[in-house]
Amino acid sequence: MVKVILCGCNGKMGKVITEAIHSFPDINIVAGIDKFIDIKNSYATFSNINECTALGDVVLDFSRPDALEDLLAYCTENKLPLVLCTTGYSPEQIDKIADTSKKIPIFRSANMSIGINIINSILRNISKKLYKDFDIEIIEKHHNQKVDSPSGTALLLANTIKESIPEETEFTYGRVGNCKRKNNEIGIHSIRGGSIVGEHEIIFAGTGETIEIKHSALSREVFAIGALKACEFMKGKGPGFYNMEDIINNN
Structure with a gap:
């Protein structure tokens, strides 16, 4: 079982992920992170990842670029793989992602299809x-x-x-x-x-x-399926930078 912490759980893609996960019996969302915590889910929701008390195997991010700093720090401290599906990063943030991938496994793709x-x-x-x-x-x-x-x-x-x-x-x-x-x-x-x-x-x-x-x-589900496949792929991986081509070549 792959235990996922979903960042941006109450956004458009977060909601699609929450529905699509029913087609993945070996994946479970153990916690959600979102600034809008008044929306109830089947899992506990926290307004900041630093408040999260759930234990996960992978952090999946569909939030905003300004959440990156906290995500990198949290995953580095807890030695967790990070799957980044957010776009719009600055060149400085992209450099920070590359540097952090030397310490933890990071998956990043501009499109999860x-x-x-x-x-x-x-x-x-x-x-x-x-x-x-x-x-x-x-x-x-x-x-x-x-x-x-x-x-x-x-x-x-x-x-x-x-x-x-x-x-x-x-x-x-x-x-x-x-x-x-x-x-x-x-x-x-x-x-x-x-x-x-x-x-x-x-x-x-x-x-x-x-x-x-x-x-x-044709629907956002195509991105959700790719993201969840990435979570399965990243569990247990060592430090490094990964993308969708690694999944395609692994099949």
Whole structure:
């Protein structure tokens, strides 16, 4: 049995995790962390992880970037694996995550979907081959309540493409004005509206042909399933940095 401490338990994803866990008989939520503690769950809820009295095997975070400091300190003190599903971290926070992974096991992925991570693997293999003859653009769409843009997933895909291409490339965020597109640009465009769960499209536009790779999340459950698989995977792991590719390659 994997005992999970769920941070952000009363947020949108936290609620989906709480429901989705019924499909995982070997995982149990032993405590929740959320600033809104008036919402009752089947497990004890604390307003801060430092107040948590439950013993867990893994800490799963779907909260906000400003909770990171406490999470890293708590997991380091208690030698617990930490699964980070939050996006919007600053470069300094990302460096802190990397440093802390030398002491404890940390799992971080910008998107917990198996499908997105398989697409990311495909991009790593094809981007170098297509770059010279194709312009590359990424379009991401999310609901109107999403705070960060571009999405963490769009940046994940963009960085994979950039790292796969030997030539120097640059990101262009949206387009405005009368500037002609440069050959070395990777365009990233964000759309916010309605209740769109998450859509990511990568376009390779060449002369006389276009290749499009698209992923659509039909419900938040897809992220919950990936996160819970990550909790199973991380139990008992040693210090280090892990991501969804480790789970995919482990299957």
